[in-house]
Amino acid sequence: MALNEDQPRLGCGRIIDDVWASIDQPPTVHEQTCPDCQSARLALHQLEAVAGSLRERDRDDPALQPGLRVKEAIMMVARAEVRRSRRAPLATTALGVIDISEQALSGLIRFAASTLPGVRARRCTISSTPGTPQSAPAAVDAGNVRITLTVAIASGVRIPATMDLLRERINAVVQAQTSITMQQIDIIVEDLYDF
Amino acid sequence: MDSTHDSDEAGPPVEALDDLDESTIVSRAQDGDLEAFEWLVSAHQGGVFRLAFRMLNDHAEAEDVVQETFIAAWRSLPGLSSPQAFISWLYRSATNKCFDLLRSRQRRPSDSTAFDTEQGAAGGPIPEQGWKGGPGGRVGTAVGSRTAQDPALHHEAEAQMRALADLLQTVPEGLRACWLLRDVHEFSYAEIAAIVQIPESTVRGRIARARRFLAEGMQPWR
Structure with missing residues (x-):
């Protein structure tokens, strides 16, 4: 054969x-x-x-593990590269501009989502211009923030009601923490998990 | 405003990463979530290291493979098509780095040539660098739990494992990678085909040949 x-x-x-x-x-x-x-x-x-x-x-076998320095070196590179990511200006003061990194903003959105039972935030895309996918301008326009959040939902959770609640929660948390008002919050349910 | 205080600490107090599914964690790392990425490093660095160590038989080089693989992963994660593809991406990247290192060894004539595919397959001398020269008595340090009670059994089990590990170094690298991924890392044939990027039928053939080679070497064959 x-x-x-x-x-x-x-x-x-x-x-x-x-x-x-x-x-x-x-x-x-x-x-x-x-x-x-x-x-x-x-x-x-x-x-x-x-x-x-x-x-x-x-x-x-503990001898068949990479040394601690290996993970430290990996995380050092990752942290350094996060610091160079896009930022959104929040306020201008006499001392300069206060801004927030895209990662910190995503982290805040994930935090907001995690306060709802049965919701697991996955990817979060932040853009300033609707319809223009990630042409990656150097800064995020804080006056025009639009996000797309993908989530996994616990099976059995009522999706429409939870989505409304999730939008409210994200808006409230982000506004309270950064004074940014979201222009658009799109949520995509891409997966279900057993609760 | 003090945006750093709450935003940087957001997340962990409410949900622990250990409670989440891996696809969710990979997705977050794709967005640059350091905590999620660090979780992935902790979860998979051991597996990647053990594969690289058994491929290269060199502790320091295996650590280099782990470091380079995860740094490359961090940079490639945002563009990964689906979070489910992460593990095979990770092992593919690590396997390719091992092949690159083995190839560069072959180009350096001063190094042990026992890794050379033809010589190795012909049953050339078992390379001992890295075993005897490695951390003293490493092979004997971990005590196999089931045979620990009986010193003679334990000794024999250790000797057999050492013989297998040594013999493995003489298996041609393409076969060695497939065998390790199947019989040590327990990936399916389909997963290995995705990692090594060869047809599943070729993966089966390579693993069968590696098993024959190893089984023959472990004891006289017919």
């Missing part, structure tokens, strides 16, 4: 994959008499057992 061309075979012609697939079952009539299959079964059985031990041992 062309499909099994690159499959290694035993002396008796059987594909090793087939021997492996039935390794936990009693030997077939052929396997009881075929010396090729018998030794293959034995060897594959042993391999499976040792591989299983190795898998469990490696998983719990």
Whole structure:
């Protein structure tokens, strides 16, 4: 068969994959008499057992974990790159402009969503111009903030009522914390989860 | 106004990331949520490290793979089509980095050539750098719980695992990656095909050949 061309075979012609697939079952009539299959079964059985031990041992071996510095280095890069993201000016004072990063604004929106049971905020896209997808201007226009939030909803939650409540909640929290009034809040339910 | 105080601390007090589904966490990391991203690093750095370590047999290089993979992940996350694709993206990225490193080793003639595909497949000498030279007695430090009671059994189990780990280093790298992803990391054939980006039938063939190679090496074969 062309499909099994690159499959290694035993002396008796059987594909090793087939021997492996039935390794936990009693030997077939052929396997009881075929010396090729018998030794293959034995060897594959042993391999499976040792591989299983190795898998469990490696998983719990503290020496087989990256050092703490690795995660620190990763997070240092991530933090530095977040600081360079888009920002929305909130107010101008004698000392300069006070602004909020897009990430902090998304975080605030996720926080607002998390106060409603049965709602898990996922992606949040912030834009200033309707219909222009992410042409990424350097700053977010705080006077014209539009968001699209995707959420996962607990199964059994009444969606229309929850969406209304979610919009209200997001608006209230963002306004109280940043004085930004949202121009548009689109919510997409993309997933359900068991509560 | 003091916008940083509340906004930076928003989120965690109400919902713990551990209670969320992974797609939600990936989605948030896609939007630059550092806390979600850090959760993903903590959850998956061990798996990526173990794959890289068994591919490269070198602790420091495996750490480099973890670091580069997750930094690349952070940068690629915003453009990832769906959160469900994250894990295969992560392992694909790590596997490719391992292949790159192995290839650059082959170009450096001074290094051990036992990793060379043809030589390795022919049963060349088992590379020992990284095992004997690594952290002293690392192989013997973790005690297999089920055999810990009986020192003789324990010793034999350890010896077999060490033999398998050593033998694995002589398996050609393409087969080695597929075997590790299936029999150690327990991905399905379809998932491995997505990670390694080869047809599922080829994945099956590679894994079968790796199993035969390893089984033969563990004990005399017919």
